[in-house]
Each structure stands twice: as structure tokens, then as C-alpha cells.
Amino acid sequence: MRALLRISSRLLAVLVIAFAAEGALAQDETAEGTWYEIDAAALESGEGETQVQRRTPREAVRSFLELTEAGQLNAAARYLNLSDLTPERRAERGPELARQLALVIERQLWIDWAGLSARPDAMIETGASNNPLVGKPRRDIGLKMVEVDGQAYEIRxxxxxxxxxxxxxxxxxxTVQNIPKLFEAFGPGRFERYIPERLNAPVAGLRLWEWLILPVMLGALFGFGWIVxxxxxxxxxxxxxxxxxxxxxxxxxxxxxxxxxVAAQFMLELGVSFSGPATTLLRPFLLIVMVAGIGITALKVVDAVLDRITLGVIGEIDDTRSLDERELYTSIYAIRRVIVLLMVGIAVIVVLSRLNLFDSLGMSLLASAGVLTVLLGIAGQAVLGNIMASLQIALAKPIRIGDSIxxxxxxxxxxxxxxTFLRLRxxxxxxxIVPVKYFVSQPFENWSVKDARILKTITIFLDHRADMEILREVFFDIAREDEGVIxxxxxxxxxxxxxxxxxxxxxxxxxxDPSTGWETAMxxxxxxxxxxxENHPDWWPQDRVELDRQPRKEAGEN
Known part of the structure; x- marks a missing residue:
């Protein structure tokens, strides 16, 4: 038995060693596909004794920014792949290109250092199980996608x-080829040359002059908006x-x-270039404000036109209107809801496309579709349920605007x-105010579902002596003379x-109709x-007392 155990343990050890060797061999075989081949001469561009650190993406970006901030541009140029330039042009253009790229990064990137890989192979170690990049070495990483004159440029x-x-x-x-174009678009503005050097000192991620001018600019912009x-x-x-x-x-x-x-965009284009954190927040915020403002403006114009059409064609809505008129008004509200959904969808697409979020969010959205479905199902259940119920009412029309219920x-x-709700008058x-989902789940009476006519009932409680034949004739005469009876x-x-x-x-x-019927019944x-x-006061209900008819026994009688 012991011999059998020893043999089994040795076989297991051999298998483990074999699998490990096979894995190492596979890694060695695929390692060549995790980098780009480059001429050794291109790696020696630039001069300087400063040691460069370029083993990982995080190390390369951090060292590059530190060198440019310290003014060591020759050393910083060694972080650029200048293989497209001649050796003479590398030494001449390298430092200047490094300086320009550092300024572009400072003004356009808010670097997520924790998300920037610290592995030499830039492998994504953890993430969604269906993310195809997890567990695979990478040979290039995108840092920022920006748009200039309608063209997309990437820092990579x-x-x-x-x-x-x-x-x-x-x-x-x-990236090196795009540096002049990016520097021209996002480099220092024309008015920055007049800013004193002491105001360019960094404070909490921004320059000092940015902390001073941002509140002033925002106050001026909102004042301009108030005037408009x-x-x-x-x-x-x-x-x-x-x-x-x-x-x-x-x-x-x-x-x-x-x-x-619009005014803020004009000010930014005019000559003010903020740092990366401010730009990362300010430009998307301004884009969202502009898209939302244009969308709301268009929606308000559509509302005004629909309201005038309603008042001009239909007038005041109540159950006295015909079925066709009430259906038209309900259809107008349905059109409005469709327009709102279209505008929201278009606005979201415009914002995502303008901010170049489709590429970065597309894989994440696909990878986390199940999680998003669960979150939307839990957090947005009430809202989505009400919206679907509202669309159900708009299509099936169990009730219409102006129906009496x-x-x-x-x-x-x-x-x-x-x-998400109905308003009943x-x-x-x-x-x-009734949530739409709750309304459609409860029984209700629609007195106008086919037409507005209604049979009203007047109930009176009278004594046994009241004669229905007399009251019938009186009621017929009164009803025929009343204008509310048809x-x-x-x-x-x-x-x-x-x-x-x-x-x-x-x-x-x-x-x-019900409103006329209520007044008529009264x-x-x-x-x-x-x-x-006036004619039969004895017909009013009377209380009757039943007396005991048994004779009482006289006092003292046995």
C-alpha cells in the first residue's frame, strides 16, 4: 500500500512539473507578440545623463512628466518613439516635442494613476470574466482620445x-506625429503670456490663477445667462x-x-487653457449643459405648438367633448412622450460621441450588461414600470384626456x-395625482369610454302613503322642462x-355628460x-311606535 502511495505521489509530481514547463514554454512562445520591434538607434535619441525609467506604463508616464517639469527635456525626449524622424531631426526636434506633449498632457489629461498599469506587460489582472483583455499582455495603451477640427487624435x-x-x-x-496639432489646439492660450509667473504655481492639482479665475468666470457666465x-x-x-x-x-x-x-466655449477658445482636471470636468459639463439646453428649448417649443393646436382645435377639455376630440388630445400627449424619448436618446448619443465615450464604455457596458440589468431592474423598477404603463395607456387608450371617471x-x-403619473381634476x-402603474392596476369606471351620456338616478325615501303614480307624472313634467335632460x-x-x-x-x-348630469340631478x-x-307633507317618513295590547293587571290582583 505504501509503495502504491509513493508511486502515485511521484507521478503527480511529474505531471505538475510537466504542466508547469508546458505553461512556461507557451508563455515564452507568445511573449514575442507582446511588443513592437524597433531599431536600437531610435532608443538612443536625445542626450543627458539622467537615467530613464521606461519599464512599465505608469513608470514611463510619471518619469516623463517629472523630467519635463524639471526642465530636462533631452532626457524626456527619450520617452518618445522618434523612429519616423531622421537621426539629425531627432536630436533637434525631440526636446521641443517632449515639452509640447507635456503641456498637452497637463491641460487635457486627468491621469488615473491607479488605473495605469504598473506591470511590464500591462496585463489586466482582474475584471469582468467576459472581458477579452483580462489575463492577456498588451503592447499598447490609450491614454486620451481628443477631437480637433472634427478629427480624432489619441495620446498612446x-x-x-x-x-x-x-x-x-x-x-x-x-502620438509624436500629432503633437504639433495637439499643442496648437490645447497649448497655452494667447492671454496666458500676460499671467505673472508666480500665479502659475500648482495648488491642489490646478495652477493658482485657475483657482482665481474659475469663480469669476462662472459668475460672469451665469450673469450673462440671467441677462439672456x-x-x-x-x-x-x-x-x-x-x-x-x-x-x-x-x-x-x-x-x-x-x-x-456657448459663451464658456468661446472663452476657452479665445485664449484660456485650463489644466487637465479642470478641462476634464469643465468641457463635458459645458457640453451637457448645451445639449440639455437645446433639447429643452426644442421640447418647450413643441409643447407650445401642441398646446395652441389643442386650444384652437379642441378648446377646454372635459367630457362634453366628442370622443374623436378627446382621442386627438390623448394622441397629442402620446406624440409629446415619443418626442421626449427621441430627444433624450439623441442627447445621450451626442454627448457620448462628442466625449468619445463609446470606445471606452462600449466594452464595459457589454461586459457588465448583466449587472446593469439587475441594477436597473431594482433601482428603476418604479420609474420604468410607470413609463411602460403610460405608453400602454397611450396605445390602448382605456382612458383619454377629458374622460369622466x-x-x-x-x-x-x-x-x-x-x-409616471396621471393628474385627475x-x-x-x-x-x-396617481402613479400610472397604480392606476392601471386598479379597477375604475370610465363614464366616457363610448360616449359622454349618463343616466342619473335621484333617490327619495318616503312614507308608505306616498303615491308613485302622482310622483311619476310630476317627475315627467319637471324633467321634460329641464334643459339638462335629453x-x-x-x-x-x-x-x-x-x-x-x-x-x-x-x-x-x-x-x-356627467357634469351636466350632476347639476341636473340636483x-x-x-x-x-x-x-x-307643498302638496303632500304627510308623505315624509314617520316613526311608528308599536304599543303593547295586553291589558295590565290591576294592582293587588293575584
């Missing part, structure tokens, strides 16, 4: 190896056409936001149908209940009660 690192030397990380030849908003509001009061006036009143604030974003004991009109001018052939009366205390008499009359009831009060 590559891993290079010359024969007989170790692999190192350098800025790629494409007030000007648009004042112009709206002088316009005679209702559509234009209403549109201008609604777009005051979004136009102010657009003006702020009875919901949880409240008689109300459907005043508005929004994405009760007969006494109260407003009931279809006189539908008039009807009946004793609907009977008890010890009296009898319940019901009177039925048809009205053109008038008919008052006239019936007046007739009974």
Missing part, C-alpha cells in the same frame, strides 16, 4: 523592444402672436443655459397623462326598495322635494 503608449535590449514603453510614433433669460422674457411680452409669445416664455431658462455654454370613490376628469377643482323617452321611475320605515323611490333621467331633486313639501 506602446511597448517596444530592440534586439538585445529589454522591452520599454514609449509614446507611439502616431430676462431679455427673452421681455421680448415675449411684446410679441402679439400667442404661439410665439408662449414659446418664448417657456424657453427663457433653457436659452439662458445655451447662452452660458370614477376612481376610488372620486368622480374626476382625466386632466393630464404624463410619463375632481368636480370640486381638487387635483389627484332623450325624454328614457325617463323612468320605480319603487326600488321597501321596508318597515317606508319606501325608496328612484327617478331616472338621461343627461348629455335641480330635479330640489323640485321633487318642493312639490312634496
Amino acid at each position: 503608449l506602446g511597448r517596444y523592444k530592440a534586439e538585445g535590449a529589454d522591452a520599454i514603453w514609449l509614446f507611439t510614433p502616431q 433669460s430676462r431679455t427673452v422674457g421681455a421680448a415675449a411680452k411684446r410679441v402679439e402672436r400667442p404661439v410665439i409669445r408662449q414659446a418664448l416664455e417657456r424657453v427663457r431658462v433653457p436659452l439662458g443655459l445655451v447662452a452660458v455654454a 370614477l376612481f376610488e370613490g372620486n368622480w374626476a376628469y382625466v386632466e393630464s397623462i404624463f410619463y 375632481t368636480w370640486d377643482e381638487r387635483r389627484i 332623450e325624454h323617452d328614457q325617463l323612468f321611475t320605480a319603487v326600488t326598495a321597501h321596508g318597515e320605515a317606508g319606501q325608496e323611490m328612484s327617478f331616472y333621467a338621461m343627461s348629455p 335641480r330635479l331633486r330640489e323640485k321633487l322635494l318642493k312639490h312634496i313639501r
Whole structure:
């Protein structure tokens, strides 16, 4: 038995050694594909005794920035792959290109040092299991994608190896070729030459003058936006056409936001170039403000046009309107919701494309699709459920704008149908706000689903002596004279209940709509009660006492 165990352990050890050797061999076989071949002469560009550190991406970027900040541009030039330049041009152009690239990085990049690989092979060690880059060496890394004059330019690192030397990380030849163009677009502005040198001292990631000018610039921009908003509001009061006036009143604030974003972009293009952290936050913020302002402005204009169409074609919405008119108004609201969804989708696409986030977010979104689905399902369940229920109402139309409904004991009109809630207007001018998802899950009465007519019931409780034949004739005469009663052939009366205390008499009359029917029922009831009060007061309900008919025994009788 012991011999068998020894043999098994030796076989296991042999297998482990064999698998390890096979893995090492496979690694050696694939290692050649993790770098770019380069001429050894290109690695010696630039002069200087300073030792360069280029083994990992993080080390290369950090050392490059430290050298340029210290003014050692010859040493910094050795971090650029200048293989596309002649040897004479390398020594001449290298230091200047290093200086320009350092300024571009300072003003455009907010470097995530923790996310910048510290491995020589730049392998991603952890991440989503379905990320194809996890566990694989990389030979190039993108640091920043920027856009200049509609063209995309990237600052990128590559891993290079010359024969007989170790692999190192350098800025790629494409990046070097793009440096003059990037420096012209993002280098120091024309007004920075007038800033005193002591204000260029770095403070908490920004230069001192940036901390001073940013609050002033933001205050001036928002003041300019306020002036634009007030000007648009004042112009709206002088316009005679209702559509234009209403549109201008609604777009005051979004136009102010657009003006702020445009003015800020103009100031940045005019000659002010901020550092990387400020640029990373400021430019996306201004882009989002501009896109949101334009989108809201367009939406407000569409709202104003739709409102004028509604008021001009339909007028005030209630259940007195025809079915076609109420369906048209509901369809207008549905069109508005579709327009909002389209605008939001277009705005998101524009922002992502302008910020070049599709490339960086695309893989992450695909890799984390399951996680996003779970998060959206949990966090956005209520909102998404209400939006889907709103679209369901818009398509199926179980209710329409202006329908008269009875919901949880409240008689109300459907005043508005929004994405996540409905607004109901009760007969006494109260407003009931109901989440759409809750509304469609509860039973309700739609008194206008086919037409607005409604059969109203007036109930009166009277004594047994009340004569229905007399009251029937009186009710018919009163109802035929009332303007709120239609279809006189539908008039009807009946004793609907009977008890010890009296009898319940019901009177039925048809009205053109619920609101008219309510008022008509009140008038008919008052006239019936007046007739009974003046002609038959003995018909009012009376209390009856039942007396004991058994004779009482006389006192003292046994």
C-alpha cells in the first residue's frame, strides 16, 4: 500500500512539473507578440545623463512628466518613439516635442494613476470574466482620445523592444506625429503670456490663477445667462402672436443655459487653457449643459405648438367633448412622450460621441450588461414600470384626456397623462395625482369610454302613503322642462326598495355628460322635494311606535 502511495505521489509530481514547463514554454512562445520591434538607434535619441525609467506604463508616464517639469527635456525626449524622424531631426526636434506633449498632457489629461498599469506587460489582472483583455499582455495603451477640427487624435503608449535590449514603453510614433496639432489646439492660450509667473504655481492639482479665475468666470457666465433669460422674457411680452409669445416664455431658462455654454466655449477658445482636471470636468459639463439646453428649448417649443393646436382645435377639455376630440388630445400627449424619448436618446448619443465615450464604455457596458440589468431592474423598477404603463395607456387608450371617471370613490376628469403619473381634476377643482402603474392596476369606471351620456338616478325615501303614480307624472313634467335632460323617452321611475320605515323611490333621467348630469340631478331633486313639501307633507317618513295590547293587571290582583 505504501509503495502504491509513493508511486502515485511521484507521478503527480511529474505531471505538475510537466504542466508547469508546458505553461512556461507557451508563455515564452507568445511573449514575442507582446511588443513592437524597433531599431536600437531610435532608443538612443536625445542626450543627458539622467537615467530613464521606461519599464512599465505608469513608470514611463510619471518619469516623463517629472523630467519635463524639471526642465530636462533631452532626457524626456527619450520617452518618445522618434523612429519616423531622421537621426539629425531627432536630436533637434525631440526636446521641443517632449515639452509640447507635456503641456498637452497637463491641460487635457486627468491621469488615473491607479488605473495605469504598473506591470511590464500591462496585463489586466482582474475584471469582468467576459472581458477579452483580462489575463492577456498588451503592447499598447490609450491614454486620451481628443477631437480637433472634427478629427480624432489619441495620446498612446506602446511597448517596444530592440534586439538585445529589454522591452520599454514609449509614446507611439502616431502620438509624436500629432503633437504639433495637439499643442496648437490645447497649448497655452494667447492671454496666458500676460499671467505673472508666480500665479502659475500648482495648488491642489490646478495652477493658482485657475483657482482665481474659475469663480469669476462662472459668475460672469451665469450673469450673462440671467441677462439672456430676462431679455427673452421681455421680448415675449411684446410679441402679439400667442404661439410665439408662449414659446418664448417657456424657453427663457433653457436659452439662458445655451447662452452660458456657448459663451464658456468661446472663452476657452479665445485664449484660456485650463489644466487637465479642470478641462476634464469643465468641457463635458459645458457640453451637457448645451445639449440639455437645446433639447429643452426644442421640447418647450413643441409643447407650445401642441398646446395652441389643442386650444384652437379642441378648446377646454372635459367630457362634453366628442370622443374623436378627446382621442386627438390623448394622441397629442402620446406624440409629446415619443418626442421626449427621441430627444433624450439623441442627447445621450451626442454627448457620448462628442466625449468619445463609446470606445471606452462600449466594452464595459457589454461586459457588465448583466449587472446593469439587475441594477436597473431594482433601482428603476418604479420609474420604468410607470413609463411602460403610460405608453400602454397611450396605445390602448382605456382612458383619454377629458374622460369622466370614477376612481376610488372620486368622480374626476382625466386632466393630464404624463410619463409616471396621471393628474385627475375632481368636480370640486381638487387635483389627484396617481402613479400610472397604480392606476392601471386598479379597477375604475370610465363614464366616457363610448360616449359622454349618463343616466342619473335621484333617490327619495318616503312614507308608505306616498303615491308613485302622482310622483311619476310630476317627475315627467319637471324633467321634460329641464334643459339638462335629453332623450325624454328614457325617463323612468320605480319603487326600488321597501321596508318597515317606508319606501325608496328612484327617478331616472338621461343627461348629455356627467357634469351636466350632476347639476341636473340636483335641480330635479330640489323640485321633487318642493312639490312634496307643498302638496303632500304627510308623505315624509314617520316613526311608528308599536304599543303593547295586553291589558295590565290591576294592582293587588293575584
